[in-house]
Amino acid sequence: MKTSDFYYDLPQELIAQDPLEDRSASRLMVLDKETGEIQHHVFRDIIDYLNPGDCLVINDTKVIPARLIGAKEETGAKIEVLLLKRGADDVWETLVKPGRKAKPGTRISFGDGLLVGEVVDIVDEGNRLIHFEYEGIFEEILDQLGQMPLPPYITHQLKDKDRYNTVYAEHSGSAAAPTAGLHFTPELLKEIEAKDVDIARVTLHVGLGTFRPVKVDDVENHHMHSEFYMINEEAAEKINRAKDGDGRVICVGTTSCRTIESAADENGHLKACSGWTEIFIYPGYRFKALDCLITNFHLPESTLxxxxxxxxxxxxxxxxxxxxxxxxxxxxxxxxxxxxx
Incomplete structure (x- = not known):
């Protein structure tokens, strides 16, 4: 199976640069996976496709303002740091631009010294481990200094940081948003629950590995980066209830899908658990837990x-x-x- 098999032509002007004012006013294409039949709707019409007994699985991860612009202490040269994975003792795995200027021992100052990072090691693909020094609470400093890490194909500045998070975002830790969830409003979620659809909250902290281009010709040779996930007992029970009844398990986004498929047993049942997943789903994969998927339109030749x-x-x-x-x-x-x- 070739990566080029998943190519399509996309005019540049169709890449959305700004979020809509009303989250649920986006368009919705409905695709029947068996017949290929297509229908066109508005997103809030999704409720018409959800039935009592279904379970809607959402990813409640929260994107942190992980993009930091700093300066090398020695030279004052500008340097950009993107926080990817939190480790122990204020050490983060990061993506640094330009990487060649970030050798071990390099010290980078952010916000005139409000936050200082020191490169302690080089990891795969040019990522760096950076130890951060600061006074006070890291999250508060990050909120003050950091920018939302928008994908490179979005060139507009985001006026409101919250628009790159879902309305149900709770657990901080993502470097990218689970974007299928951006279409939901609190009102729409209430209507869905009133229709006796269970909403199961799982967490997968989205790393940039999800969006990295596939650089190999053969799909099977691509390796996914690991991402941390959590499923609590309540979410597992709701998903299992749908599996055991007449309901469907409908994932909001590829991240929710990858979370439950990583944790499900052969019968599609789950139990409370957490861990790291490198699951890579491509044609030929047999889904264990998921029945239906709400998702956005993805990049050509991407894992998504x-x-x-x-x-x-x-x-x-x-x-x-x-x-x-x-x-x-x-x-x-x-x-x-x-x-x-």
């Missing part, structure tokens, strides 16, 4: 378009994407949504 192709079939997905281009849907993080039923 491979995941949706595993669920709905590559031909159905690429045909749907071609129609989305024709119909001028908005693509990627701040773009429109798709429901694969």
């Amino acid at each position: 378009i491979m995941l949706v192709s595993a669920l709905a079939g590559k031909e159905h997905v690429l045909t749907a994407y071609e129609e989305a281009v024709r119909e001028r849907y908005r693509f990627f993080s701040f773009g429109d949504a798709m429901f694969i039923k």
Whole structure:
């Protein structure tokens, strides 16, 4: 299976640069995974596709303002640091630009010394381990100095930091948003619960590995970076109840999907657990827990378009994407949504 099999043409102007004022006013394409039939709706119509007894699985991770702009203490040269994974004792795995200027021992000052980082080690693919020094509470300093780590294809500045988080974001730790969840409003979630649809909250802290380009020709040779996930007892019970009854397990986003597929047993049942996952889902994968998926439109040749192709079939997905281009849907993080039923 070739990476190039998952390519499609996308006009640049269809990449959404700004979030809509009303989260639930985005468009919704409904794709039948069995027949390939396509329907066009508005996102808030998703409620019409949810039935009593279904379980909607959401990822309640919270994106931190992980992009820091600092200066080397020795030379004053500008340096950008993106926080990826928190380790012990104020050490973070980071992505540094330009990396060649960040050798072990390099000290970087942020906010005129409010926060100081020292490079302690080099890890794979040029990432750096940085130890941070500060007075007070790290999260508060980060909120003051950090910017939201928007993907490189978004060139506009974000006016409101909260728009790159879901309305149900709770556990801080992501370097990127679980963007399928950005379409939900508190009102829509209340309506869904009133329809006797269970909402199960799981957590997967999204790393940049999810969005890294696939650089190998053969899909099977691609390696995913690990991401931390948590499933509590309440979420596991709700998912199991849907599996054991007549309900469907509907994941909001590829991150929720990867979380429950990492933790499910062969019968699709879950129990409370946490850990690190490197699961890579591409065509040929047999889903254990997930029945349906709410997701955005993904980059050509990405692991995410491979995941949706595993669920709905590559031909159905690429045909749907071609129609989305024709119909001028908005693509990627701040773009429109798709429901694969």
